[in-house]
Amino acid sequence: MGRPRLVADGNTHVTTPQLETVITPSHAVLYSGYLSAAGWMGWQVLQQRRRGHHGLQAVPIGYGLGLVGAVIFGLGGLPDLPARR
Numbered sequence: 001m002g003r004p005r006l007v008a009d010g011n012t013h014v015t016t017p018q019l020e021t022v023i024t025p026s027h028a029v030l031y032s033g034y035l036s037a038a039g040w041m042g043w044q045v046l047q048q049r050r051r052g053h054h055g056l057q058a059v060p061i062g063y064g065l066g067l068v069g070a071v072i073f074g075l076g077g078l079p080d081l082p083a084r085r
Contacts, residue, residue, distance in 0.1 A: 031077070038070040 012019065012026040041063055048058040059067060 034070070034073060034077075037066070038074065041067050041070060 009024075009026040009030045012024055044060050044063060045058050045067070048060060056064075
């Protein structure tokens with residue numbers, strides 16, 4: 001699901017090297033997919049917390065690695081913002 005978004009973003013950077021901004025259609029597609037997936041996982045954790053689960057018990061089964069990946073992807077994108085404004 002995320003690979004076509006990543007390929008489209010990479011293609012934009014390769015074919016348009018003079019492009020030095022993060023405000024591109026391919027970034028919009030890439031990050032909208034990320035935000036929807038990360039938002040869904042965060043919502044699921046929040047629902048578990050409302051049911052009284054805390055810490056790692058609030059993470060639904062099968063969501064652990066996805067949450068780790070979402071955090072890493074999000075943190076990896078932060079340094080890119082000020083460098084390409």
